[in-house]
Amino acid sequence: MNSLNLFLQFLANGVVTGAAYVLVAIGLTLIFGILNVVNFAHGEFYMLGGYAAVTASAVLGFPLIPTLVVTVVFLAAFGMAAEWLVFRPISGRDPNNAIIASFGLSILLQNGALVVFGAQPQTWKTDLAELPVQLGPVFLTGQRVLIVLITVVLVAALLLVLRYTWTGRALRAMAQHPVIAQISGVNVRKVAVVTFAIASALSGIAGALMSSVFMVQPTSGAMLVMKAFTVVILGGMGSIGGTVLAGLGLGTVEAMVSGYVGNEIRDMIGFLLVILMLLVRPRGLFGQSTERS
């Protein structure tokens, strides 16, 4: 096998993992950019998405599309509930409270999943997961291709919603200047609920799709949320374009590092990049300056 083929395979691997990073990180950056909440429980939304898909397909016997629909509905509702029960009561206080609360929520959900689903890894069995796809020298599976396609569709849909709908305008207004947005008639509570629902659903879809590739376990989200934070910081807090670019970039860099250098330093590289970014350009690639008047 020549070196170009090897490179193309690494690139494809990177794009697939990068696509999952993008879906998770977009939710994180929305929640931060709009509500100024740093949500450490975001990885658990991803993990719950995996379990929602496993349950819908294995227990209820749903095929692919209905399983994804169930996952989206369940996770959107779950995101709303989390906002209502945990983050709304402490909003307006010291932002550190929300960080600690999200940590607590994360541990609660991990251990809750352990009690309900057990420690055994589970997998969402789809026909696509076993379907080999060969694009020239690159080997993939149907499921991996699907992750990239769904990410493209969802990001495009999200950008359209933010650009052209009233809700989207309200979300952007909140991100730009919450006080003025409120004065102009934006319903802060509704924005918060919608943000959490969208963010949680995106993360849940990523978790569902990845559960057939990497399996799902109660701790599945723990490392992923750190990766998502890496992506958000690299891309710039609150920037969707930056998140997409940084997510695909991180996935690709990781794939190249584990392919050409060594798998054991793969997880280090992202955090190294974060430290460098914070030193050189603290607001990230496309971040707005976070100072507000």
Next chain:
Amino acid sequence: MKRIMFCRWLVSLLAAAAVPFASAQTADPVKVGVMLPLTGPAALAGTSILEGIRFAADEANAKGGVNGRQVQLFIEDDEGSSTKGVTAVRKLIESDKVVAISGTYVSAVALAASKVSKEHKVPMVSAGSTASSVTSANSAGDPWFFRAFPGTDEQAEQSARDIVKKLNAKKVVIIRENSIYGSSLTDQMKRMVPSFGGEIVGVESYNPDERDFYSVLTRIRARGPDAIYVAGLMDAGVQIIRQSREVGMKTQIVGSGSMMSDKLIELAGPASEGFAVSSMFEPSTPNRFGQAFARAFRGKFKKEPDVYSALGYDSMHLIIEAARRTKKVDGSAIQAALKSMNNVPLTQGPEGTVAKFDAQGSVSFKVGLAIVRHGKREWLPFD
């Protein structure tokens, strides 16, 4: 004065009341500690091992326990972390006052915890930790950490022989977990594969929570090995098996002992066909003591036992057997009884395997090889 008399009367009355109580107390339970990863990445193995441990304790209690005293288990979750493990072992010894400990599964945790148990003279019997370095850390002739099955040195030697001689693979790539378990297997493989006439053409490592092996496997594919040896735990094994088939490899994969689980076949699906794993126990074992255990286990749980339940069973069974051979049931007496044991059968290994610990506290027997065929592991005969 009258008041004092009354008090004396009261005291003697209480003492009289306490006497029948005290005689019942002579049959107070034998306290045995269990520490295992019941949450965290190694929880899957930990919970299966616990089943075997509980099964052994229940079986012994139904037969009169330790010379008439019931065995009482104190179970601690070490989460597969050394820090938690040291806390767990301290709690078991200092607060629960256990006389022996069955545990644990993760080798690094066993190494950390065994230092504490040695200090307090409470013997530990491994419930799955395989790294040879844990028993090597014992002072020769005075082990406090016992392992009733071969360590990584022997397991890797046997696997190296099987890979080169039985599977006829000459070029071998190792994928290893970044842990004591993974590195001690790998070190021994590097020594042994060349000695049987094979060649190690690459070593790749991964962190225990790694799930994506596409890039690593792509790189390995370019080297064209005859076999891949995976030194790690089951969940990573599943990913490596599945993903190697996805990237179009048909290379023979051989797993270390912790991958001997039906769950692996279920999760990896058809990709697991042909997968070979070094195996100390199968329900179809030729070992008659193992067969009896498998029958009883099946009767109680309505499922097949696996290597984890066998590991747990042997560990607890040995502690109870050792306690039965002591007059005063305490840590030092149990250690002495374990050291002098030579006829207690083990469920694992070939027919007639007994727990006979060497000076380092390890037991030696032949490790077998099983190959997945038609969705089931087939055990190749011990040679």
